[in-house]
Amino acid sequence: AQSVTQLDSQVPVFEEAPVELRCNYSSSVSVYLFWYVQYPNQGLQLLLKYLSGSTLVKGINGFEAEFNKSQTSFHLRKPSVHISDTAEYFCAVSDHGATNKLIFGTGTLLAVQP
Amino acid sequence: DAGVTQSPTHLIKTRGQQVTLRCSPKSGHDTVSWYQQALGQGPQFIFQYYEEEERQRGNFPDRFSGHQFPNYSSELNVNALLLGDSALYLCASSKLGQRDYGYTFGSGTRLTVV
Numbered sequence: 001a002q003s004v005t006q007l008d009s010q011v012p013v014f015e016e017a018p019v020e021l022r023c024n025y026s027s028s029v030s031v032y033l034f035w036y037v038q039y040p041n042q043g044l045q046l047l048l049k050y051l052s053g054s055t056l057v058k059g060i061n062g063f064e065a066e067f068n069k070s071q072t073s074f075h076l077r078k079p080s081v082h083i084s085d086t087a088e089y090f091c092a093v094s095d096h097g098a099t100n101k102l103i104f105g106t107g108t109l110l111a112v113q114p
Numbered sequence: 115d116a117g118v119t120q121s122p123t124h125l126i127k128t129r130g131q132q133v134t135l136r137c138s139p140k141s142g143h144d145t146v147s148w149y150q151q152a153l154g155q156g157p158q159f160i161f162q163y164y165e166e167e168e169r170q171r172g173n174f175p176d177r178f179s180g181h182q183f184p185n186y187s188s189e190l191n192v193n194a195l196l197l198g199d200s201a202l203y204l205c206a207s208s209k210l211g212q213r214d215y216g217y218t219f220g221s222g223t224r225l226t227v228v
Contacts, residue, residue: 106156
Protein backbone atom coordinates (compact mmCIF):
# COMPACT_ATOMS: atom_id res chain seq x y z
CA ALA A 1 0.00 0.00 0.00
CA GLN A 2 1.08 3.55 -0.62
CA SER A 3 0.79 6.63 1.54
CA VAL A 4 1.63 10.31 1.19
CA THR A 5 2.71 12.74 3.88
CA GLN A 6 2.54 16.49 3.51
CA LEU A 7 4.11 17.75 6.72
CA ASP A 8 3.08 21.39 6.33
CA SER A 9 -0.62 22.09 6.58
CA GLN A 10 -0.05 25.77 5.80
CA VAL A 11 2.87 27.70 4.31
CA PRO A 12 2.74 31.50 4.52
CA VAL A 13 5.05 33.35 2.15
CA PHE A 14 5.45 36.88 0.85
CA GLU A 15 4.83 37.71 -2.78
CA GLU A 16 7.89 37.24 -5.04
CA ALA A 17 9.62 35.03 -2.45
CA PRO A 18 10.58 31.42 -3.25
CA VAL A 19 8.61 28.55 -1.80
CA GLU A 20 8.97 24.82 -1.27
CA LEU A 21 6.08 22.52 -0.41
CA ARG A 22 7.20 19.21 1.01
CA CYS A 23 5.91 15.77 0.08
CA ASN A 24 7.14 12.38 1.23
CA TYR A 25 5.70 9.08 0.17
CA SER A 26 5.81 5.46 1.25
CA SER A 27 5.53 2.54 -1.11
CA SER A 28 6.90 -0.96 -1.53
CA VAL A 29 6.64 -0.68 -5.32
CA SER A 30 7.52 1.87 -7.95
CA VAL A 31 5.13 4.78 -8.06
CA TYR A 32 4.11 7.68 -10.20
CA LEU A 33 3.99 11.06 -8.46
CA PHE A 34 1.77 14.09 -8.96
CA TRP A 35 1.10 17.57 -7.67
CA TYR A 36 -2.40 19.03 -7.99
CA VAL A 37 -3.68 22.51 -7.14
CA GLN A 38 -7.16 23.30 -5.88
CA TYR A 39 -8.48 26.84 -5.91
CA PRO A 40 -11.43 27.70 -3.63
CA ASN A 41 -14.66 25.97 -4.65
CA GLN A 42 -13.02 24.28 -7.60
CA GLY A 43 -11.82 20.83 -8.58
CA LEU A 44 -8.24 19.66 -8.93
CA GLN A 45 -5.87 20.86 -11.62
CA LEU A 46 -2.71 18.93 -12.48
CA LEU A 47 0.46 20.98 -11.93
CA LEU A 48 3.02 18.35 -12.88
CA LYS A 49 3.75 14.64 -12.80
CA TYR A 50 6.68 12.27 -12.62
CA LEU A 51 6.27 9.02 -14.51
CA SER A 52 9.86 8.20 -15.46
CA GLY A 53 13.03 9.75 -16.80
CA SER A 54 14.48 13.01 -15.56
CA THR A 55 13.95 13.48 -11.85
CA LEU A 56 13.42 17.23 -12.27
CA VAL A 57 9.93 17.85 -13.55
CA LYS A 58 8.64 21.18 -14.77
CA GLY A 59 4.97 22.01 -14.66
CA ILE A 60 2.55 24.81 -15.30
CA ASN A 61 2.62 28.26 -13.74
CA GLY A 62 6.38 28.13 -13.12
CA PHE A 63 6.29 25.23 -10.67
CA GLU A 64 8.80 22.39 -10.64
CA ALA A 65 9.41 19.32 -8.51
CA GLU A 66 12.26 16.91 -7.96
CA PHE A 67 11.85 13.21 -7.46
CA ASN A 68 14.29 11.80 -4.90
CA LYS A 69 13.98 8.04 -4.69
CA SER A 70 16.47 7.58 -1.84
CA GLN A 71 14.61 10.09 0.33
CA THR A 72 11.20 9.09 -1.03
CA SER A 73 10.38 12.74 -1.59
CA PHE A 74 8.78 14.84 -4.30
CA HIS A 75 9.01 18.44 -3.13
CA LEU A 76 7.33 21.22 -5.09
CA ARG A 77 9.15 24.52 -5.68
CA LYS A 78 8.59 27.88 -7.25
CA PRO A 79 11.30 30.58 -7.37
CA SER A 80 8.92 33.52 -7.09
CA VAL A 81 5.28 33.27 -6.03
CA HIS A 82 2.35 35.51 -6.88
CA ILE A 83 -0.81 36.35 -4.99
CA SER A 84 -2.68 34.22 -7.51
CA ASP A 85 -0.75 31.13 -6.36
CA THR A 86 -2.73 31.13 -3.11
CA ALA A 87 -4.48 27.75 -3.11
CA GLU A 88 -4.44 24.26 -1.64
CA TYR A 89 -1.75 21.96 -3.06
CA PHE A 90 -2.02 18.19 -2.99
CA CYS A 91 0.71 15.64 -3.55
CA ALA A 92 -0.46 12.25 -4.84
CA VAL A 93 0.97 8.87 -5.74
CA SER A 94 -0.24 6.06 -7.93
CA ASP A 95 1.11 2.57 -8.35
CA HIS A 96 1.38 0.82 -11.66
CA GLY A 97 -1.85 -1.07 -11.07
CA ALA A 98 -4.73 -1.51 -13.42
CA THR A 99 -6.84 1.34 -12.13
CA ASN A 100 -4.04 3.80 -11.44
CA LYS A 101 -6.01 5.19 -8.53
CA LEU A 102 -4.54 8.25 -6.87
CA ILE A 103 -3.65 8.39 -3.17
CA PHE A 104 -3.52 11.95 -1.91
CA GLY A 105 -1.83 13.69 0.96
CA THR A 106 -3.79 15.96 3.28
CA GLY A 107 -2.79 19.07 1.39
CA THR A 108 -0.79 22.24 2.02
CA LEU A 109 -2.38 25.66 1.94
CA LEU A 110 -0.03 28.11 0.25
CA ALA A 111 -0.93 31.57 1.55
CA VAL A 112 0.82 34.31 -0.41
CA GLN A 113 0.86 37.68 1.32
CA PRO A 114 1.52 41.06 -0.34
CA ASP B 115 -13.95 20.74 -25.69
CA ALA B 116 -15.96 20.31 -22.52
CA GLY B 117 -14.15 18.93 -19.53
CA VAL B 118 -15.73 16.87 -16.78
CA THR B 119 -19.20 18.03 -15.82
CA GLN B 120 -20.72 17.27 -12.43
CA SER B 121 -24.23 17.93 -11.20
CA PRO B 122 -25.58 19.27 -9.01
CA THR B 123 -22.94 21.67 -7.70
CA HIS B 124 -24.43 21.79 -4.23
CA LEU B 125 -27.12 19.94 -2.35
CA ILE B 126 -28.38 19.50 1.17
CA LYS B 127 -29.84 16.24 2.41
CA THR B 128 -31.16 14.93 5.70
CA ARG B 129 -29.67 12.00 7.58
CA GLY B 130 -31.08 8.71 6.36
CA GLN B 131 -31.93 10.00 2.90
CA GLN B 132 -30.46 8.82 -0.35
CA VAL B 133 -28.59 10.93 -2.91
CA THR B 134 -27.48 10.57 -6.52
CA LEU B 135 -24.61 12.54 -7.99
CA ARG B 136 -23.89 12.69 -11.70
CA CYS B 137 -20.78 12.97 -13.83
CA SER B 138 -20.19 13.39 -17.55
CA PRO B 139 -16.61 12.59 -18.54
CA LYS B 140 -14.39 14.58 -20.82
CA SER B 141 -14.88 13.86 -24.51
CA GLY B 142 -12.79 10.87 -25.53
CA HIS B 143 -12.51 9.46 -22.02
CA ASP B 144 -14.07 6.12 -21.12
CA THR B 145 -13.19 5.65 -17.45
CA VAL B 146 -14.71 7.43 -14.46
CA SER B 147 -13.36 7.52 -10.92
CA TRP B 148 -15.07 9.00 -7.87
CA TYR B 149 -13.34 10.60 -4.91
CA GLN B 150 -14.60 11.93 -1.58
CA GLN B 151 -12.91 15.01 -0.13
CA ALA B 152 -13.86 15.76 3.44
CA LEU B 153 -13.24 19.26 4.76
CA GLY B 154 -9.53 19.84 5.33
CA GLN B 155 -8.55 16.48 3.86
CA GLY B 156 -7.20 15.15 0.61
CA PRO B 157 -9.49 13.29 -1.79
CA GLN B 158 -10.06 9.60 -1.09
CA PHE B 159 -10.72 7.05 -3.82
CA ILE B 160 -14.23 5.58 -3.75
CA PHE B 161 -14.32 3.47 -6.91
CA GLN B 162 -13.66 3.41 -10.65
CA TYR B 163 -15.91 2.39 -13.52
CA TYR B 164 -15.01 1.17 -16.99
CA GLU B 165 -17.26 -0.56 -19.51
CA GLU B 166 -20.15 -0.16 -17.08
CA GLU B 167 -18.43 -2.25 -14.43
CA GLU B 168 -16.74 -1.40 -11.15
CA ARG B 169 -13.03 -2.11 -11.59
CA GLN B 170 -11.75 -1.28 -8.13
CA ARG B 171 -13.16 -0.01 -4.87
CA GLY B 172 -11.65 1.95 -2.05
CA ASN B 173 -12.40 1.55 1.64
CA PHE B 174 -16.02 2.69 1.53
CA PRO B 175 -19.12 0.85 2.78
CA ASP B 176 -21.73 -0.71 0.53
CA ARG B 177 -23.93 2.35 1.08
CA PHE B 178 -21.82 3.86 -1.67
CA SER B 179 -22.67 2.45 -5.07
CA GLY B 180 -22.23 3.54 -8.63
CA HIS B 181 -23.20 3.04 -12.19
CA GLN B 182 -21.76 3.79 -15.60
CA PHE B 183 -23.90 4.20 -18.68
CA PRO B 184 -23.11 3.25 -22.29
CA ASN B 185 -22.24 6.90 -23.04
CA TYR B 186 -19.57 6.67 -20.27
CA SER B 187 -21.40 9.02 -17.90
CA SER B 188 -21.62 7.87 -14.32
CA GLU B 189 -23.67 8.17 -11.16
CA LEU B 190 -22.65 7.90 -7.54
CA ASN B 191 -25.38 6.81 -5.13
CA VAL B 192 -25.18 7.05 -1.38
CA ASN B 193 -27.88 5.43 0.76
CA ALA B 194 -28.76 6.01 4.42
CA LEU B 195 -26.81 9.25 4.58
CA LEU B 196 -24.76 10.00 7.67
CA LEU B 197 -23.49 13.35 8.88
CA GLY B 198 -20.00 12.10 8.08
CA ASP B 199 -20.89 11.79 4.40
CA SER B 200 -20.79 15.58 4.14
CA ALA B 201 -17.97 16.29 1.70
CA LEU B 202 -16.98 17.44 -1.76
CA TYR B 203 -17.44 14.58 -4.21
CA LEU B 204 -15.09 14.72 -7.18
CA CYS B 205 -15.37 12.87 -10.44
CA ALA B 206 -12.28 12.22 -12.55
CA SER B 207 -12.27 10.85 -16.06
CA SER B 208 -9.49 9.22 -18.06
CA LYS B 209 -8.83 7.04 -21.08
CA LEU B 210 -8.04 3.44 -20.18
CA GLY B 211 -4.53 2.50 -21.12
CA GLN B 212 -3.47 6.10 -21.65
CA ARG B 213 0.03 6.13 -20.29
CA ASP B 214 0.31 9.82 -19.54
CA TYR B 215 -2.18 9.59 -16.67
CA GLY B 216 -4.48 12.12 -18.23
CA TYR B 217 -6.93 12.45 -15.37
CA THR B 218 -9.35 15.35 -15.67
CA PHE B 219 -11.26 16.35 -12.56
CA GLY B 220 -14.64 18.02 -12.37
CA SER B 221 -15.40 20.89 -10.03
CA GLY B 222 -17.24 18.58 -7.67
CA THR B 223 -20.56 18.31 -5.89
CA ARG B 224 -20.69 19.75 -2.38
CA LEU B 225 -22.96 17.49 -0.29
CA THR B 226 -24.12 18.66 3.11
CA VAL B 227 -25.96 16.20 5.35
CA VAL B 228 -27.97 17.75 8.18
